Amino acid sequence: MRKVLTVSTRCLPLLLALPLAAQTFEVGLNISRQSYTEQTAAPRLEPKDKTVAAVRLGYSLLDFGPILLQGSVAYQPRTDTEVKGAPDPAKLGHEYWAAGAMFTFKAGLAFGAGVDYRFEKTTYRDTFTSSHSYGRPWARANVGFAVPTPFLKPFVGVEVAVPLSDENLGPTFQVGLYGGIRF
Numbered sequence: 001m002r003k004v005l006t007v008s009t010r011c012l013p014l015l016l017a018l019p020l021a022a023q024t025f026e027v028g029l030n031i032s033r034q035s036y037t038e039q040t041a042a043p044r045l046e047p048k049d050k051t052v053a054a055v056r057l058g059y060s061l062l063d064f065g066p067i068l069l070q071g072s073v074a075y076q077p078r079t080d081t082e083v084k085g086a087p088d089p090a091k092l093g094h095e096y097w098a099a100g101a102m103f104t105f106k107a108g109l110a111f112g113a114g115v116d117y118r119f120e121k122t123t124y125r126d127t128f129t130s131s132h133s134y135g136r137p138w139a140r141a142n143v144g145f146a147v148p149t150p151f152l153k154p155f156v157g158v159e160v161a162v163p164l165s166d167e168n169l170g171p172t173f174q175v176g177l178y179g180g181i182r183f
Contacts, residue, residue, distance in 0.1 A: 024182045026058035026070065030159060032176025034094070036081075039169060043085055047092045047169060050081040054096075056180070061101075068104040073097070074116065078123065086126050092169060093123035102140070110157065112142045115164075122169055137164040142178060153182040 032054070036047040054076035062069040078095035102114025116138045123131040144157020156179040163172060 024060045024063055024153075026056070026060070026072070026180060026182045028056045028058070028155075028178055028180025030054045030056060030074070030176055030178045032159070032161075032174045034171040035173040036092075036169065037166075037172045038085075043087060045086060045090075045169070046084040048081050048084065050079060052076055052079045052094075052174075056178075058102075060182075066106045068106055068110075068112075070102050070104065070114075071100070072102065072116075073099050078121070080125075083124075083126075088126040090124065090126035093125070094120065094171060096120040098138070100138075100140075102142075104142075106146070108145075110142075110144050110146060110155075112144075114140055116140060116161070118163075120167070120170060122167070124169065132168075134167055134170070136167060136170075138162065139164055144178065146182065151183065155180060155182060 032052055033049055034052055035049045038044060038046040054074050056072050056074040058070045058072040060068055060070045076096050078093045080091040080093045083090040083092050096118040098116040098118040100114055100116030102112050104110050104112035117135060118138055119135050121131060121133045123129065138161050140159060140161035142157045142159035144155055146153045146155035159176060159178045161174040163170065
Protein backbone atom coordinates (compact mmCIF):
# COMPACT_ATOMS: atom_id res chain seq x y z
CA MET A 1 0.00 0.00 0.00
CA ARG A 2 2.81 2.38 0.89
CA LYS A 3 4.55 1.75 -2.46
CA VAL A 4 1.34 2.59 -4.40
CA LEU A 5 1.00 5.91 -2.55
CA THR A 6 4.63 6.80 -3.28
CA VAL A 7 4.26 6.10 -7.02
CA SER A 8 0.99 8.07 -7.25
CA THR A 9 2.52 10.97 -5.31
CA ARG A 10 5.42 11.11 -7.75
CA CYS A 11 3.05 11.05 -10.74
CA LEU A 12 0.79 13.76 -9.35
CA PRO A 13 2.86 16.71 -10.72
CA LEU A 14 2.89 15.09 -14.17
CA LEU A 15 -0.87 14.55 -14.09
CA LEU A 16 -1.39 18.17 -13.05
CA ALA A 17 0.90 19.44 -15.84
CA LEU A 18 -0.80 17.48 -18.65
CA PRO A 19 -3.82 19.81 -18.94
CA LEU A 20 -1.45 22.78 -19.19
CA ALA A 21 0.43 21.14 -22.06
CA ALA A 22 -2.85 20.58 -23.90
CA GLN A 23 -3.61 24.32 -24.10
CA THR A 24 -3.15 26.35 -27.27
CA PHE A 25 -0.62 28.98 -28.24
CA GLU A 26 -1.29 31.91 -30.54
CA VAL A 27 0.96 34.05 -32.72
CA GLY A 28 -0.65 37.07 -34.32
CA LEU A 29 -0.05 40.34 -36.12
CA ASN A 30 -2.18 43.42 -35.47
CA ILE A 31 -2.16 46.16 -38.12
CA SER A 32 -3.98 49.16 -36.66
CA ARG A 33 -4.71 52.82 -37.13
CA GLN A 34 -3.85 54.89 -34.03
CA SER A 35 -5.48 58.24 -33.27
CA TYR A 36 -4.22 61.01 -31.02
CA THR A 37 -5.83 63.91 -29.20
CA GLU A 38 -4.37 67.29 -30.00
CA GLN A 39 -2.58 69.19 -27.27
CA THR A 40 -4.46 72.46 -26.80
CA ALA A 41 -1.83 74.27 -24.70
CA ALA A 42 0.47 76.64 -26.59
CA PRO A 43 1.84 75.66 -28.99
CA ARG A 44 -1.17 73.68 -30.23
CA LEU A 45 0.18 70.30 -31.37
CA GLU A 46 -1.79 67.92 -33.59
CA PRO A 47 -0.20 64.51 -34.17
CA LYS A 48 -1.48 62.86 -37.35
CA ASP A 49 -3.14 59.44 -37.17
CA LYS A 50 -0.78 56.64 -38.14
CA THR A 51 -0.77 52.98 -39.11
CA VAL A 52 1.20 50.69 -36.79
CA ALA A 53 1.97 46.98 -36.58
CA ALA A 54 2.27 44.94 -33.38
CA VAL A 55 3.01 41.27 -32.76
CA ARG A 56 1.15 39.35 -30.06
CA LEU A 57 1.86 35.98 -28.41
CA GLY A 58 -0.97 34.33 -26.52
CA TYR A 59 -1.49 31.28 -24.35
CA SER A 60 -4.93 29.92 -23.54
CA LEU A 61 -5.36 29.47 -19.81
CA LEU A 62 -8.83 27.96 -20.28
CA ASP A 63 -10.16 26.57 -23.56
CA PHE A 64 -13.37 24.71 -22.83
CA GLY A 65 -16.07 24.46 -25.49
CA PRO A 66 -17.06 27.98 -26.57
CA ILE A 67 -15.11 29.68 -23.75
CA LEU A 68 -11.51 30.86 -24.14
CA LEU A 69 -9.53 32.73 -21.51
CA GLN A 70 -6.15 33.80 -22.81
CA GLY A 71 -3.09 35.55 -21.44
CA SER A 72 -0.94 37.49 -23.90
CA VAL A 73 2.12 39.65 -24.41
CA ALA A 74 2.51 42.13 -27.27
CA TYR A 75 5.14 44.43 -28.76
CA GLN A 76 4.79 47.39 -31.10
CA PRO A 77 8.11 48.82 -32.34
CA ARG A 78 8.49 52.59 -32.53
CA THR A 79 6.76 54.29 -35.40
CA ASP A 80 6.83 58.02 -36.07
CA THR A 81 4.11 60.41 -37.15
CA GLU A 82 4.19 64.07 -38.13
CA VAL A 83 3.09 66.75 -35.67
CA LYS A 84 1.30 69.80 -37.08
CA GLY A 85 1.56 73.11 -35.21
CA ALA A 86 5.13 72.69 -33.96
CA PRO A 87 7.51 75.63 -34.56
CA ASP A 88 10.04 73.28 -36.22
CA PRO A 89 9.29 70.15 -38.23
CA ALA A 90 8.45 67.65 -35.51
CA LYS A 91 7.87 63.90 -35.23
CA LEU A 92 6.14 61.91 -32.53
CA GLY A 93 7.29 58.33 -31.96
CA HIS A 94 5.38 55.73 -30.01
CA GLU A 95 6.13 52.14 -28.97
CA TYR A 96 4.92 49.70 -26.32
CA TRP A 97 5.20 46.35 -24.58
CA ALA A 98 1.97 44.91 -23.17
CA ALA A 99 0.75 42.08 -20.97
CA GLY A 100 -2.92 41.25 -20.78
CA ALA A 101 -5.83 38.86 -20.66
CA MET A 102 -8.84 38.36 -22.90
CA PHE A 103 -12.07 36.42 -22.53
CA THR A 104 -13.52 35.13 -25.82
CA PHE A 105 -16.84 33.47 -26.57
CA LYS A 106 -16.47 31.26 -29.67
CA ALA A 107 -19.75 30.47 -31.43
CA GLY A 108 -19.31 30.72 -35.19
CA LEU A 109 -17.94 34.23 -34.86
CA ALA A 110 -15.72 34.82 -31.85
CA PHE A 111 -16.46 37.82 -29.62
CA GLY A 112 -13.76 38.88 -27.17
CA ALA A 113 -13.15 41.51 -24.50
CA GLY A 114 -10.07 42.05 -22.40
CA VAL A 115 -7.57 44.38 -20.86
CA ASP A 116 -3.86 45.05 -21.46
CA TYR A 117 -1.37 46.93 -19.38
CA ARG A 118 0.89 48.75 -21.84
CA PHE A 119 4.35 49.99 -20.97
CA GLU A 120 4.53 52.84 -23.47
CA LYS A 121 7.26 55.20 -24.61
CA THR A 122 6.56 58.43 -26.48
CA THR A 123 9.42 60.27 -28.18
CA TYR A 124 8.99 63.86 -29.37
CA ARG A 125 11.60 65.09 -31.84
CA ASP A 126 11.95 68.62 -33.19
CA THR A 127 15.13 70.67 -32.66
CA PHE A 128 15.69 68.55 -29.55
CA THR A 129 14.58 65.04 -28.63
CA SER A 130 12.66 64.20 -25.49
CA SER A 131 11.08 60.92 -24.43
CA HIS A 132 8.57 59.92 -21.82
CA SER A 133 7.86 56.39 -20.52
CA TYR A 134 4.63 55.51 -18.75
CA GLY A 135 2.25 52.63 -18.13
CA ARG A 136 -1.51 52.57 -18.50
CA PRO A 137 -4.30 50.02 -18.90
CA TRP A 138 -6.13 49.60 -22.22
CA ALA A 139 -9.48 47.92 -22.85
CA ARG A 140 -9.79 45.97 -26.07
CA ALA A 141 -12.58 44.15 -27.86
CA ASN A 142 -12.62 42.08 -31.01
CA VAL A 143 -14.78 40.02 -33.31
CA GLY A 144 -13.30 37.40 -35.60
CA PHE A 145 -13.36 33.98 -37.16
CA ALA A 146 -11.01 30.98 -36.86
CA VAL A 147 -10.79 28.21 -39.45
CA PRO A 148 -11.55 24.96 -37.55
CA THR A 149 -8.69 22.77 -38.81
CA PRO A 150 -7.23 19.89 -36.74
CA PHE A 151 -3.77 21.31 -35.94
CA LEU A 152 -3.08 24.87 -37.07
CA LYS A 153 -6.05 27.20 -36.77
CA PRO A 154 -5.69 30.40 -38.80
CA PHE A 155 -7.83 33.31 -37.60
CA VAL A 156 -8.68 36.85 -38.61
CA GLY A 157 -10.67 39.60 -36.92
CA VAL A 158 -11.23 43.27 -36.20
CA GLU A 159 -9.98 44.73 -32.93
CA VAL A 160 -10.66 48.04 -31.15
CA ALA A 161 -8.64 49.32 -28.18
CA VAL A 162 -8.94 52.42 -25.98
CA PRO A 163 -6.80 53.56 -23.04
CA LEU A 164 -8.44 53.69 -19.63
CA SER A 165 -6.38 56.74 -18.64
CA ASP A 166 -5.09 59.83 -20.46
CA GLU A 167 -1.51 60.60 -21.36
CA ASN A 168 -0.20 63.77 -22.99
CA LEU A 169 0.45 63.08 -26.71
CA GLY A 170 -0.18 59.34 -26.24
CA PRO A 171 -2.57 57.41 -28.51
CA THR A 172 -6.26 57.69 -27.58
CA PHE A 173 -7.86 55.11 -29.90
CA GLN A 174 -6.79 52.13 -31.99
CA VAL A 175 -8.71 50.05 -34.55
CA GLY A 176 -7.33 47.44 -36.89
CA LEU A 177 -7.12 43.96 -38.35
CA TYR A 178 -5.73 41.13 -36.28
CA GLY A 179 -4.75 37.77 -37.74
CA GLY A 180 -2.53 34.82 -36.99
CA ILE A 181 -2.37 31.14 -36.12
CA ARG A 182 -3.36 29.14 -33.06
CA PHE A 183 -1.65 25.80 -32.51
